[in-house]
Amino acid sequence: MKLLVTGGAGFIGSAVVRRAIAQGHEVVNLDALTYAACLDNVASVVDHPGYAFEQADIRDRAALDRVFDAHRPDAVMHLAAESHVDRSIDGPGTFIDTNVMGTFHLLEAARAYWTGAGRPEAFRFHHISTDEVYGSLPADPRTRFTEDTAYDPRSPYSASKAGSDHLVRAWHETYGLPVVLTNCSNNYGPYHFPEKLIPVVILNALAGKPLPIYGDGSNVRDWLYVEDHAEALLQVITRGTVGRSYAIGGENERTNLQLVQTLCAILDRKRPLPKGSYADLITFVTDRPGHDARYAIDPARIRDELGWRPSVTVEEGLERTVDWYLAHEPWWRALQHRQGVGQRLGVTA
Known part of the structure; x- marks a missing residue:
């Protein structure tokens, strides 16, 4: 397939780009190159004959029309988004503009292209979203998010992603656009932008700085290794049922405190302190406003229908992630000067 991947210079998007090329797909990487994007993330495929890059903003309809016309993709994988909850607290407007209006413009560009091409049955628009649209779970481990969980977003970020999810479903029901949707749990792994919890802990530890944990560290997340997620996304775009949504989870629940303690133990072995x-x-540190208590996904649908399940445990994935950061200091050093990195965000509320 020829895939148009939006946000392909970001953390998850670049993992999709690299894996898609490795599996023999052609990829058009469309990215606006905002603060969290890095073309070094796709350096390993930049010279591949099946790879092309387009710097464009999903809010720019004319640019989107040009890219569709020039490349004629078989499918769209839409990952471009503002994604950091703390930043959404400080500046919600950017999240609404990019995640809601940007998705609207991309849907309209895709619909015009699909209609103009004679509405090919094989075309797909894959919208990649988050489990945060479902709100917060109770502590009971028997409760998990499924594809039928009611939406209950509690931050500007999750509300903007919920809005984009609804737009995609509406474009399918109203216009017949062949869509698939996925909602994933917290990702981690190589190339993770250094403002999220795991890279913050690794890099602060290496610098001898405090390792900040919000509240009492009891918030629970379901951790999904990014390469597992990329594989799941490619399974959905190639084999998923039109109009269907798939919840993608790591089946690796940990409290934030447990996660940080595991990272510290790994670093103690690999880079011991004197x-x-x-x-x-x-x-x-003081908790952020509206901090959801627990996320966890039941991935039964994608497991039963597509045969996917996570292959990496959180312990194994954290080992790999620490090894990667220790071996790629030039990559993360170059990003530490970017706006907001290393600062406490999300406190204006």
């Missing part, structure tokens, strides 16, 4: 443990740097 004295003490990295865990001595753990610092509890």
